[in-house]
Amino acid sequence: MKAFIYQGPGKMAVEERPVPQIKAPTDAVVRMIKTTICGTDLHILKGDVPTCTPGRILGHEGVGIIEKTGAGVITFQPGDHALISCISACGRCEFCRRGMYSHCTTGGWILGNEIDGTQAEYVRIPHADTSLYRVPSGIDTEALVMLSDILPTGFECGVLNGKVAPGSTVAIIGAGPIGLAALLTAQFYSPAHIIMVDPDTNRLDVAKRFGATETVSAAGDKAAEAVLKLTGGKGVDTAIEAVGIPASFITCEDIVAPGGTIANVGVHGAKVDLHLERLWSQNITITTRLVDTVTTPMLLKTVEARKIDPKRLITHHFKLGQILDAYETFGHAARTQALKVIIEA
Ligand SMILES: NC(=O)c1ccc[n+]([C@@H]2O[C@H](COP(=O)([O-])OP(=O)(O)OC[C@H]3O[C@@H](n4cnc5c(N)ncnc54)[C@H](O)[C@@H]3O)[C@@H](O)[C@H]2O)c1
Numbered sequence: 001m002k003a004f005i006y007q008g009p010g011k012m013a014v015e016e017r018p019v020p021q022i023k024a025p026t027d028a029v030v031r032m033i034k035t036t037i038c039g040t041d042l043h044i045l046k047g048d049v050p051t052c053t054p055g056r057i058l059g060h061e062g063v064g065i066i067e068k069t070g071a072g073v074i075t076f077q078p079g080d081h082a083l084i085s086c087i088s089a090c091g092r093c094e095f096c097r098r099g100m101y102s103h104c105t106t107g108g109w110i111l112g113n114e115i116d117g118t119q120a121e122y123v124r125i126p127h128a129d130t131s132l133y134r135v136p137s138g139i140d141t142e143a144l145v146m147l148s149d150i151l152p153t154g155f156e157c158g159v160l161n162g163k164v165a166p167g168s169t170v171a172i173i174g175a176g177p178i179g180l181a182a183l184l185t186a187q188f189y190s191p192a193h194i195i196m197v198d199p200d201t202n203r204l205d206v207a208k209r210f211g212a213t214e215t216v217s218a219a220g221d222k223a224a225e226a227v228l229k230l231t232g233g234k235g236v237d238t239a240i241e242a243v244g245i246p247a248s249f250i251t252c253e254d255i256v257a258p259g260g261t262i263a264n265v266g267v268h269g270a271k272v273d274l275h276l277e278r279l280w281s282q283n284i285t286i287t288t289r290l291v292d293t294v295t296t297p298m299l300l301k302t303v304e305a306r307k308i309d310p311k312r313l314i315t316h317h318f319k320l321g322q323i324l325d326a327y328e329t330f331g332h333a334a335r336t337q338a339l340k341v342i343i344e345a
């Protein structure tokens, strides 16, 4: 089968690989229909994610059809359509029982990281019963692909951890797919202001269409100043960091209001300064989280009921054979105006 391979920092290729087989009775092999590329895949390609070693098939998102199941899989059968969660969970270990699937002792974020992922014709999914979701009829397949990672990530790591509340003021730093997913799902709670911050003017325009009340350019070093000005000098109740670089986290430190929350979502590859000499007295909370995907069933219902339309995040379509072009397009979003790219297997 065709597969997209991480070959080490800055190196990638499409290679022929054997179709994966069932290894444990709880596994399923899924024939991919559609997958996509995540900002995290770009971090892997930069060498920011040491757990992902050269030779790995990337990808942790997608929708497919069950090809084979191990003897222990009870909820899925060959031929069933399934949504693949970016997090694999056994459902039984101490962390899973606490709803923290991201730290499952035999799962977590392993797909396209520690085990081969979804940017291929087939993928092996461990703990299939508790890592796949049945696809409700009537939901568009491409909308579903947005539920593997970005919607639960924006919602859980950004909106829930950031304690977005009615009437509150929110700033989202980074208007990539994750920041935009946080923007869509923050509106479940009717905050008074959602200020979107990004250097990319196209992404800021998209953010306006998706419900941002104000936008601020992060080009140059005046973003924090502009956000403070918009909030009458007070700062924001929730600052969601959806980039993953020191500058954007520092922006959050600069704009969080007394009593506010910095909810980090970005994957960081470099250390960041924490200005406690200023923040120690500000009663703030800082949260970090690897997405647990515990809200996927709830988010599925909001998509089914058309409360949100994640398909709006999709800008480009490619075939698996063109995945290098898809990476090129997604990796140069300022030029290509890409948000999520769909790759058809
Ligand atoms: N915590 C998790 O579980 C989890 C899950 C998925 C993705 N992520 C991470 O979330 C982050 C965002 O993902 P994405 O797919 O949207 O990535 P992306 O690269 O498409 O988007 C990042 C955006 O940040 C903007 N940006 C760059 N520098 C900035 C600055 N100084 N201030 C404001 N904006 C700036 C870019 O223009 C871009 O629009 C990545 O770090 C990704 O790895 C985390």
Ligand SMILES: [Zn+2]
Pocket: 038, 039, 040, 041, 060, 086, 149, 150
């Ligand atoms: Zn991801």
Ligand SMILES: [Zn+2]
Pocket: 089, 090, 091, 092, 093, 094, 095, 096, 097, 103, 104, 105, 106, 107
């Ligand atoms: Zn577990």
